[in-house]
Amino acid sequence: MKSDRPQLSLQRPxxxxxxxxxxxxxxxxxxxxxxxxxxxxxxxARMRAENFTEADLPQLMTFLHRRGVKGYVTVNTLIFPxxxxxxxxxxxxxxxxxxDAVIVQDVGICRLIRHLSPDFPIHASTxxxxxxxxxxxxxxxxxxxxxxxARECSLQEINKIQQQIAEQETSLPLxxxxxxxxxxxxxxxxxxxxxxxxxxxxRGECAQACRMPYDLIADGEVVNLKERKYLLSxxxxxGLDVLxxxxxxxxxxxxxxGRLKAPEYxxxxxxxxxxxxxxxxxxxxxxxxxxxxKIAPLKAGDLPLNQEHYNLEMAFSRGLxxxxxxxxxxxxxxxxxxxxxxxxxxxxxxxxxxxxVTIKLEAPVKPGDGIVFDCGHPEAKEEGGRVYxxxxxxxxxxxxxxxxxxxxxxxxxxxxxxxxxxxxxxxQLRQSFAGNNPQFxxxxxxxxxxxxxQPLIAIARDRLGNIVQVESAIFLVEAHTKPLDTERLQxxxxxxxxxxxxLEKLTNHLSTFLMxxxxxxxxxxxxxxxxxxxxxxxxxxxxxxxDVSFQDLLPSSSASSRTxxxxxxxxxxxxxxxxxxxxxxxxxKAGIETLYCEFEDPRAYREAVQMVRQQQQNDNxxxxxxxxxxxxxxxxxxxxxxxxxxxxxxxxxLIRNYDQLQFFAQDRCIGDFSLNVANPLTADYxxxxxxxxxxxxxxxxxxxxxxxxxxxxPPQWFEVTIHQHIPMFHMEHCVFCAFLxxxxxxxxxxxxxxxxxxxxxxxxxxxxxxxxxxxxxxxVFNGTAQTGAEYVQRLIELGLRHFRIEFVNETPDQVTKIIxxxxxxxxxxxxxxxxxxxxxLQNQLGVTRGPMGVSALRS
Numbered sequence: 001m002k003s004d005r006p007q008l009s010l011q012r013p014x015x016x017x018x019x020x021x022x023x024x025x026x027x028x029x030x031x032x033x034x035x036x037x038x039x040x041x042x043x044x045a046r047m048r049a050e051n052f053t054e055a056d057l058p059q060l061m062t063f064l065h066r067r068g069v070k071g072y073v074t075v076n077t078l079i080f081p082x083x084x085x086x087x088x089x090x091x092x093x094x095x096x097x098x099x100d101a102v103i104v105q106d107v108g109i110c111r112l113i114r115h116l117s118p119d120f121p122i123h124a125s126t127x128x129x130x131x132x133x134x135x136x137x138x139x140x141x142x143x144x145x146x147x148x149x150a151r152e153c154s155l156q157e158i159n160k161i162q163q164q165i166a167e168q169e170t171s172l173p174l175x176x177x178x179x180x181x182x183x184x185x186x187x188x189x190x191x192x193x194x195x196x197x198x199x200x201x202x203r204g205e206c207a208q209a210c211r212m213p214y215d216l217i218a219d220g221e222v223v224n225l226k227e228r229k230y231l232l233s234x235x236x237x238x239g240l241d242v243l244x245x246x247x248x249x250x251x252x253x254x255x256x257x258g259r260l261k262a263p264e265y266x267x268x269x270x271x272x273x274x275x276x277x278x279x280x281x282x283x284x285x286x287x288x289x290x291x292x293x294k295i296a297p298l299k300a301g302d303l304p305l306n307q308e309h310y311n312l313e314m315a316f317s318r319g320l321x322x323x324x325x326x327x328x329x330x331x332x333x334x335x336x337x338x339x340x341x342x343x344x345x346x347x348x349x350x351x352x353x354x355x356x357v358t359i360k361l362e363a364p365v366k367p368g369d370g371i372v373f374d375c376g377h378p379e380a381k382e383e384g385g386r387v388y389x390x391x392x393x394x395x396x397x398x399x400x401x402x403x404x405x406x407x408x409x410x411x412x413x414x415x416x417x418x419x420x421x422x423x424x425x426x427x428q429l430r431q432s433f434a435g436n437n438p439q440f441x442x443x444x445x446x447x448x449x450x451x452x453x454q455p456l457i458a459i460a461r462d463r464l465g466n467i468v469q470v471e472s473a474i475f476l477v478e479a480h481t482k483p484l485d486t487e488r489l490q491x492x493x494x495x496x497x498x499x500x501x502x503l504e505k506l507t508n509h510l511s512t513f514l515m516x517x518x519x520x521x522x523x524x525x526x527x528x529x530x531x532x533x534x535x536x537x538x539x540x541x542x543x544x545x546x547d548v549s550f551q552d553l554l555p556s557s558s559a560s561s562r563t564x565x566x567x568x569x570x571x572x573x574x575x576x577x578x579x580x581x582x583x584x585x586x587x588x589k590a591g592i593e594t595l596y597c598e599f600e601d602p603r604a605y606r607e608a609v610q611m612v613r614q615q616q617q618n619d620n621x622x623x624x625x626x627x628x629x630x631x632x633x634x635x636x637x638x639x640x641x642x643x644x645x646x647x648x649x650x651x652x653x654l655i656r657n658y659d660q661l662q663f664f665a666q667d668r669c670i671g672d673f674s675l676n677v678a679n680p681l682t683a684d685y686x687x688x689x690x691x692x693x694x695x696x697x698x699x700x701x702x703x704x705x706x707x708x709x710x711x712x713x714p715p716q717w718f719e720v721t722i723h724q725h726i727p728m729f730h731m732e733h734c735v736f737c738a739f740l741x742x743x744x745x746x747x748x749x750x751x752x753x754x755x756x757x758x759x760x761x762x763x764x765x766x767x768x769x770x771x772x773x774x775x776x777x778x779x780v781f782n783g784t785a786q787t788g789a790e791y792v793q794r795l796i797e798l799g800l801r802h803f804r805i806e807f808v809n810e811t812p813d814q815v816t817k818i819i820x821x822x823x824x825x826x827x828x829x830x831x832x833x834x835x836x837x838x839x840x841l842q843n844q845l846g847v848t849r850g851p852m853g854v855s856a857l858r859s
Contacts, residue, residue: 054094123148129189310363349414576594629653673696697720
């Protein structure tokens with residue numbers, strides 16, 4: 001894929017590996033990672049990983065830096081109001097420990113870091129959902145030094161973003177994921193675990209609902225997709241085949257996913273990408289010099305398939321695919337046959353006889369390998385075990401298993417066989433990071449100077465800019481035999497076994513035949529190693545201000561008090577969001593004063609606005625006001641959608657992302673839930689910098705955390721959604737296209753989204769509503785509406801006056817009835833529990849109390 005911009009010189013991207021524990025960190029370092037990223041015991045998006053502790057930091061950073069490797073800490077979750085003091089102390093510890101950067105999701109935490117330290121590097125996490133140049137510019141305004149792009153960005157889009165940020169002079173280094181598990185939903189925008197179990201993905205507690213089986217229901221009928229049940233489970237990302245294109249795109253860092261994986265996975269994947277990246281850089285001359293190193297290849301074995309792909313599939317594989325790098329292909333991203341690890345495909349069962357299984361062989365198998373039989377029901381217990389013996393017969397192989405290892409009655413002709421374990425490969429991988437001696441060596445250059453009667457001077461440099469000078473304790477003398485020529489010097493200074501270094505280049509500046517004892521050369525070489533290790537392991541000294549606090553950044557309490565008094569003098573108002581024109585008609589009849597519309601086709605907004613203007617004319621009133629919502633995601637080249645939205649001339653706009661903050665800057669705007677406002681530092685930033693009229697509180701907040709937010713900011717800043725079908729998954733993956741057409745994208749799918757009503761039925765029988773937007777992105781809405789009705793009176797007492805209810809597929813009658821009940825609730829005529837019980841009993845809507853009522857476990 002060609003870049004949209006000329007490339008003058010290409011830098012070698014940093015290879016960034018995951019580390020969930022010490023063994024993984026060692027596996028990454030010994031297999032060629034330039035940097036690792038890891039979480040501590042709080043505030044990280046992989047709370048299920050073993051993780052490190054704050055007490056580990058000094059030792060871990062010393063180990064990494066001595067080996068020439070950087071260490072980044074993940075603080076990539078939302079932070080709640082009462083956690084700010086703890087987060088501040090946590091950040092001080094991280095900065096003081098000399099960590100190289102933090103990876104951050106929360107806007108308020110970016111502000112806090114920059115307040116504590118003017119120079120400590122911040123990397124904008126993929127959890128910030130950055131998909132465009134406007135997103136990069138937003139991150140830069142927060143003080144970020146690097147942006148991790150959303151995984152959904154194609155190579156073409158990455159090139160476009162690079163081009164735009166260069167033209168706008170808002171360039172920041174860009175990082176992309178190159179390998180590992182793919183979330184089906186945009187990171188930072190997935191509320192599924194929150195909606196279904198009160199476990200927030202934005203708090204590191206993802207329950208992986210995307211890996212579960214679903215039935216597809218179109219117009220009330222289950223669609224027969226045969227063995228395809230895992231409709232939301234993408235194959236794993238493998239960017240190996242597009243590595244040259246990624247290098248040419250100018251990305252600064254290639255990131256491997258996998259902080260929950262074993263050290264063998266980290267060793268395996270890091271090694272494959274280290275070797276591949278070094279090979280790419282040899283073919284495309286790097287500038288400046290490489291940061292690569294010396295690594296011994298694993299044994300290739302007798303493999304018809306590419307060794308690298310074999311290793312990657314054995315590491316962990318739900319199927320390997322280039323993800324979105326090549327653009328959208330909805331037929332390939334999700335094969336839907338399974339959602340768990342498989343490995344290398346060995347072939348199909350052709351015969352079962354005398355406790356032996358014959359297979360048509362597609363890949364090599366040997367005694368000791370672990371295999372599993374796939375009969376098309378991955379949710380059930382599957383037969384599998386270790387191979388005891390292999391007899392090859394042409395393209396077939398007869399496999400024998402240990403006695404009683406398999407129940408062959410559960411194995412069938414036609415079953416697929418996967419190799420899930422290769423003990424020989426695992427042994428090689430474990431050996432790659434075993435023991436205490438360095439196995440991966442990073443290059444140094446040495447220059448040698450000297451004259452007769454003077455000491456020999458050796459100057460050594462590593463690729464990180466560290467430089468040391470060592471002098472001989474003995475003066476140089478004239479050589480009669482065996483002078484210090486370049487070859488001899490290279491031999492002595494190159495003896496760097498069991499050290500972190502390998503001699504890449506020696507420059508000999510000695511002009512005459514000179515001599516020095518070998519023992520002195522050896523002492524100098526050892527001294528170089530000691531001094532370089534010492535220099536490398538010194539912690540980074542970032543500026544850290546002791547006289548500042550997060551409290552300096554809080555909204556002023558006097559303003560909050562004035563606003564609270566003002567708020568308490570006004571009546572609470574009900575805001576209603578509708579998703580079609582029939583619902584809009586019902587809401588207009590109900591006399592609601594503030595309306596939001598979110599339609600699949602923004603062209604319909606014009607008619608919606610006309611309906612509201614007609615109502616205003618009839619009533620001779622400026623009310624109701626109508627606000628319309630652009631799509632959740634904006635990518636390069638999609639501003640035409642925003643122009644289409646603005647063309648309706650609504651009263652204002654519901655802002656979902658960074659592009660919309662820019663595009664609608666001169667219009668009336670309200671920040672929606674997707675901005676992830678979870679604490680006062682974030683709220684203050686959006687309120688003050690972008691002059692938003694209101695902010696929608698994050699859906700990750702329970703009632704305790706919401707109260708904390710409302711008491712730490714003027715409550716008039718906020719609106720709270722108290723009734724909705726939570727938007728669980730928001731995806732680039734189009735389920736309509738993938739399973740109701742043979743097309744790859746919107747150009748050839750036939751638009752089934754416009755013709756059929758579709759739901760996804762989960763394992764417990766709940767049917768969740770599927771909708772597409774104008775950008776063909778899909779949202780799965782929880783089939784069951786959720787309510788915060790029981791907390792409304794408490795929120796009113798705190799000064800909150802704006803309460804939102806949302807509809808998805810409700811009929812006009814249901815809309816009318818629900819609005820009536822919530823009006824009664826706001827006027828104090830019924831209680832929240834009465835409303836909840838009545839809606840549940842009378843309308844059979846199955847309303848549940850929702851995340852607002854999740855106990856204070858997360859408060």
